[in-house]
Amino acid sequence: xxxxxxxxxxxxxxxxxxxxxxxxxxxxxxxxxxxxxxxxxxxxxxxxxxxxxxxxxxxxxxxxxxxxxxxxxxxxxxxxxxxxxxxxxxxxxxxxxxxxxxxxxxxxxxxxxxxxxxxxxxxxxxxxxxxxxxxxxxxxxxxxxxxxxxxxxxxxxxxxxxxxxxxxxxxxxxxxxxxxxxxxxxxxxxxxxxxxxxxxxxxxxxxxxxxxxxxxxxxxxxxxxxxxxxxxxxxxxxxxxxxxxxxx
Amino acid sequence: xxxxxxxxxxxxxxxxxxxxxxxxxxxxxxxxxxxxxxxxxxxxxxxxxxxxxxxxxxxxxxxxxxxxxxxxxxxxxxxxxxxxxxxxxxxxxxxxxxxxxxxxxxxxxxxxxxxxxxxxxxxxxxxxxxxxxxxxxxxxxxxxxxxxxxxxxxxxxxxxxxxxxxxxxxxxxxxxxxxxxxxxxxxxxxxxxxxxxxxxxxxxxxxxxxxxxxxxxxxxxxxxxxxxxxxxxxxxxxxxxxxxxxxxxxxxxxxxxxxxxxxxxxxxxxxxxxxxxxxxxxxxxxxxxxxxxxx
Ligand SMILES: Nc1ncnc2c1ncn2[C@@H]1O[C@H](COP(=O)(O)OP(=O)(O)O)[C@@H](O)[C@H]1O
Ligand SMILES: [Mg+2]
Numbered sequence: 272x273x274x275x276x277x278x279x280x281x282x283x284x285x286x287x288x289x290x291x292x293x294x295x296x297x298x299x300x301x302x303x304x305x306x307x308x309x310x311x312x313x314x315x316x317x318x319x320x321x322x323x324x325x326x327x328x329x330x331x332x333x334x335x336x337x338x339x340x341x342x343x344x345x346x347x348x349x350x351x352x353x354x355x356x357x358x359x360x361x362x363x364x365x366x367x368x369x370x371x372x373x374x375x376x377x378x379x380x381x382x383x384x385x386x387x388x389x390x391x392x393x394x395x396x397x398x399x400x401x402x403x404x405x406x407x408x409x410x411x412x413x414x415x416x417x418x419x420x421x422x423x424x425x426x427x428x429x430x431x432x433x434x435x436x437x438x439x440x441x442x443x444x445x446x447x448x449x450x451x452x453x454x455x456x457x458x459x460x461x462x463x464x465x466x467x468x469x470x471x472x473x474x475x476x477x478x479x480x481x482x483x484x485x486x487x488x489x490x491x492x493x494x495x496x497x498x499x500x501x502x503x504x505x506x507x508x509x510x511x512x513x514x515x516x517x518x519x
Numbered sequence: 520x521x522x523x524x525x526x527x528x529x530x531x532x533x534x535x536x537x538x539x540x541x542x543x544x545x546x547x548x549x550x551x552x553x554x555x556x557x558x559x560x561x562x563x564x565x566x567x568x569x570x571x572x573x574x575x576x577x578x579x580x581x582x583x584x585x586x587x588x589x590x591x592x593x594x595x596x597x598x599x600x601x602x603x604x605x606x607x608x609x610x611x612x613x614x615x616x617x618x619x620x621x622x623x624x625x626x627x628x629x630x631x632x633x634x635x636x637x638x639x640x641x642x643x644x645x646x647x648x649x650x651x652x653x654x655x656x657x658x659x660x661x662x663x664x665x666x667x668x669x670x671x672x673x674x675x676x677x678x679x680x681x682x683x684x685x686x687x688x689x690x691x692x693x694x695x696x697x698x699x700x701x702x703x704x705x706x707x708x709x710x711x712x713x714x715x716x717x718x719x720x721x722x723x724x725x726x727x728x729x730x731x732x733x734x735x736x737x738x739x740x741x742x743x744x745x746x747x748x749x750x751x752x753x754x755x756x757x758x759x760x761x762x763x764x765x766x767x768x769x770x771x772x773x774x775x776x777x778x779x780x781x782x783x784x785x786x787x788x789x790x791x792x793x794x795x796x797x798x799x800x801x802x803x804x805x806x807x808x809x810x811x812x813x814x
Contacts, residue, residue: 322690322693324690324693343693343696345696346696348694350690350694352691356690358563358687361687362563362741362743362744362747363683363744364742367744371684371687371688372695374681374684374692374695374697375695375696379677379681380677381684407742423691
């Protein structure tokens with residue numbers, strides 16, 4: 272079967288900083304893969320590599336069998352950015368953001384047709400944002416903001432979703448809501464790659480997990496990857512000293 | 520009372536009897552509105568310095584146009600777009616940070632313009648280029664302004680959703696197969712043309728104000744992009760009219776008056792904006808005792 276996400280031998284450097292070192296990753300369709308790693312471990316860089324935003328020194332990306340460019344042109348890739356990447360004071364409404372998910376489907380003026388409006392309404396309803404749709408995007412809670420961008424990916428009808436730190440800055444109840452929403456999307460046949468440096472939601476959400484620290488340190492079921500021995504082997508005493516979220 | 524009313528009416532109607540005032544109003548309002556529309560994206564993308572750069576960098580182009588008897592817009596566009604491209608190249612191929620690259624390129628271009636001006640026969644033209652001469656625009660100037668303004672507004676009308684997408688989330692644009700680099704280039708191209716339009720109204724030195732202040736003012740007043748465009752355009756049109764009249768009656772610089780009028784609008788928004796104004800926010804944060812107990 273064709274993998275939904277397939278990365279082989281990706282090496283990425285920012286000047287002198289080696290951000291990814293020979294990273295390989297395969298996610299089968301309809302699965303949720305957790306991308307785990309501390310801050311600076313290269314999670315966002317891997318997303319950018321999959322999106323074709325950073326030139327990889329070497330390596331190959333395939334999305335459902337397509338090259339990156341072909342996959343983007345088909346709108347297969349939905350991206351939910353890390354909170355720090357978004358200008359929350361930008362004068363757009365939640366509805367406008369979700370409509371941007373349709374821009375790959377419409378003509379060069381990006382004028383919405385009734386079908387696009389319906390897709391947006393549907394995405395808003397699925398993410399329970401219908402009542403908040405006319406708010407400015409920054410006038411939402413942390414969890415609602417994440418859901419707005421998930422709604423954009425739903426409106427886009429993306430088959431593969433990349434979510435960068437969807438649980439950062441989100442309270443416990445919203446975490447559960449988001450997890451439930453993402454599992455519904457998976458059950459609908461979508462593939463999700465979810466990065467996080469906070470492990471609380473991993474067992475409930477992920478079918479498999481990858482531990483990243485510039486290169487892949489461990490992969491397997493969440494139970495395997497989250498075993499204290501694995502984490503300790505990966506990060507050793509240093510992780511404990513620095514009080515990282517990895518310490519069991 | 521009657522004399523007061525006649526006075527006010529005269530204040531508005533007397534200048535209109537002069538053809539040069541009518542032309543100045545036309546150019547100032549058109550240039551103001553075009554700049555204002557673009558300023559909304561400039562504010563959101565954070566390109567104020569880029570606006571400053573492009574406006575200064577067109578000077579050699581304008582001077583060369585004079586020397587060769589070309590429409591001034593031709594040289595200005597070549598040098599405006601050329602400088603933007605140069606900034607891009609140096610930025611990508613050196614470790615120097617972008618703001619420094621911008622600073623180097625635009626001052627160099629401006630200096631080149633000053634040197635070239637020494638070769639231009641009439642020195643009075645330099646004053647007009649630098650500080651604007653809207654009360655003395657020729658027919659040819661008016662036509663250049665109108666045509667370029669129409670081009671900018673048409674492109675913006677066709678591509679405004681893409682430009683907003685670029686300003687808000689270029690990564691998403693890329694992810695759905697819309698090239699953000701192309702949109703960036705388009706926005707820079709629009710900026711170059713807009714600067715040329717505004718040169719006529721306020722001159723090189725003050726153009727940057729026209730492509731920042733209206734957008735920044737509107738941003739303080741609304742959370743909706745479409746309203747931001749409308750408010751910015753209205754502020755700029757009002758400021759253009761106010762500036763031209765003030766300049767006529769007080770015999771002061773027209774460009775200076777227009778920009779001061781825009782700055783007054785910004786100051787009012789900064790102080791009194793219902794949501795963003797500093798005075799309002801202070802009042803909301805520290806409610807007076809009476810207000811606190813009223814409900
Ligand atoms: N644009 C950039 N320029 C230079 N270095 C970068 C850039 N982006 C990330 N890095 C570096 O690459 C490494 C990986 O960063 P990142 O992918 O953001 O990690 P994560 O998302 O896991 O926190 C870090 O050392 C970071 O400092
Ligand atoms: Mg990150």
